[in-house]
Amino acid sequence: MNPEKEVRLSAVGVISNSQKQILLTQRNVHPFYKQWVMPGGNLKEGESPQEGVLREVEEEVGLKGQAGKLLAKKELTRTVGDKLRHYTIYFFEVMLEGEQEVKISPVEVADYAWVNAHDYQKYDIPARNKEVLDEIFAES
Numbered sequence: 200m201n202p203e204k205e206v207r208l209s210a211v212g213v214i215s216n217s218q219k220q221i222l223l224t225q226r227n228v229h230p231f232y233k234q235w236v237m238p239g240g241n242l243k244e245g246e247s248p249q250e251g252v253l254r255e256v257e258e259e260v261g262l263k264g265q266a267g268k269l270l271a272k273k274e275l276t277r278t279v280g281d282k283l284r285h286y287t288i289y290f291f292e293v294m295l296e297g298e299q300e301v302k303i304s305p306v307e308v309a310d311y312a313w314v315n316a317h318d319y320q321k322y323d324i325p326a327r328n329k330e331v332l333d334e335i336f337a338e339s
Contacts (some may be wrong), residue, residue: 213292225311226271256293265296271330
């Protein structure tokens, strides 16, 4: 019997600081529990990817900004219970509004780190997030 198929859209924020570091968060929930990812999550019904990424960034790390260019679009398929989930994940540049401090939501985020091209590889980062980081840091 084939599993039921489900499609999910997600948006992820790529946030950098003046030192060309990118913000990673350590997940406190599934999926990717205890792994390091850029802030983001599933879109709500009727929400655009740009709206969703800004909502997720504010919910997870307390930062406000503007959605910039689409940096990458990745696909992921995984089995969850008896469902086959296909994810389309949009990675957007997020430009912060002025100087802000990270304020993590402890329900979703255990910790955060600003990483650069020399140290991000020491973190346990899921494949699609790592692919995007590899592309970004290869250009810098």
